[in-house]
Amino acid sequence: MASPTRLLIVAIDGGAASGKSSTARALAARFNFMQVETGFHYRAITAEMLRLGVRSDDPSHSQRALHELSLETRVEGQAAWLEINGRRPGDEIRSPEVNAAVSHFAALPAVRARLLTYQRSQVDVALAHGFRGLVMEGRDIGSVIFPDAPLRFFLHADPTERARRRAQEGQTDSITERDRLDSSRKTAPLTIPEGAIAIDSTYLTLNEVVNHVAKQVEQHLRQSSAS
Numbered sequence: 001m002a003s004p005t006r007l008l009i010v011a012i013d014g015g016a017a018s019g020k021s022s023t024a025r026a027l028a029a030r031f032n033f034m035q036v037e038t039g040f041h042y043r044a045i046t047a048e049m050l051r052l053g054v055r056s057d058d059p060s061h062s063q064r065a066l067h068e069l070s071l072e073t074r075v076e077g078q079a080a081w082l083e084i085n086g087r088r089p090g091d092e093i094r095s096p097e098v099n100a101a102v103s104h105f106a107a108l109p110a111v112r113a114r115l116l117t118y119q120r121s122q123v124d125v126a127l128a129h130g131f132r133g134l135v136m137e138g139r140d141i142g143s144v145i146f147p148d149a150p151l152r153f154f155l156h157a158d159p160t161e162r163a164r165r166r167a168q169e170g171q172t173d174s175i176t177e178r179d180r181l182d183s184s185r186k187t188a189p190l191t192i193p194e195g196a197i198a199i200d201s202t203y204l205t206l207n208e209v210v211n212h213v214a215k216q217v218e219q220h221l222r223q224s225s226a227s
C-alpha cells in the first residue's frame with residue numbers, strides 16, 4: 001500500500017499499558033504530528049455494542065449493528081478522535097465492562113475490517129489539517145494498517161510494571177488476559193512487526209522512551225529533507 005510521501009507515518013505497537021499512548025502524545029506534541037489512539041476506536045465500538053445489547057459471541061448481530069454506525073473524526077489539538085453517530089464516546093470506554101469485553105469484539109473480523117478502512121483514512125484527515133506526520137498507536141499498526149510506514153516501534157514492559165501503571169491510573173484492568181487474547185486471535189494478532197524497533201520500557205521513564213523514539217524521527221526527517 002502506498003503511503004503518501006508528504007506525511008511521515010510513525011507506527012507504535014505494544015501490549016496493554018506498555019506506554020504507547022503517552023509516547024504517541026508526547027511525540028505528536030514535539031513534532032506537530034496528528035495522534036491517533038486506536039485502542040480508543042476498539043473501546044468506543046465495544047461500548048456502543050454493549051449499549052445496544054450486542055454480544056461478541058453473536059458475530060452476525062455484531063455485523064448488522066456495525067453497519068448502522070457512522071464513524072467520523074474530530075481533530076482537537078494534535079489528537080484525532082473517533083465519533084460514532086456524531087458523538088465522541090466518554091469515560092464509559094474505560095469501564096471494567098469495556099475492559100473485559102474489548103478484546104472479544106476486537107477479535108471479530110468485521111470489526112477489524114471496518115476499523116482498518118477508518119484508520120487508513122486518517123492519512124487524509126492529517127493531510128487536510130496540515131500535519132507533517134501521523135503517529136498511530138495500537139496492536140497491528142506496523143503489521144497490518146501501515147506495514148510500509150518508515151518508522152515502526154514496538155514497546156514492551158514487564159507485566160508487573162504495566163499493572164502498577166494501570167493501578168496508578170485507578171483502573172481495574174486484566175492486562176495479561178487482554179494480551180493473551182490479543183496475541184492469540186486469528187485476525188491481526190498482537191505481534192512484533194518484522195523490522196520494527198523494539199523498546200523495553202520497564203526501567204525507562206516516559207521521557208527516556210520519547211527521546212529514543214524522537215531521535216529516530218529526527219534522523220528520518222533529516223535524511224528525507226536531504227534526499
Ligand code: C5P
Nearest residue numbers: 016038039042102103106138139140178
Ligand atoms: O490500547 P488499549 O489497551 O486501550 O486497547 C484496548 C483493546 O483494543 C486491546 O486490548 C485490543 O483488544 C484492542 N486493540 C486492537 N488493535 C488495535 C488497538 C487496540 O485489537 N490496533
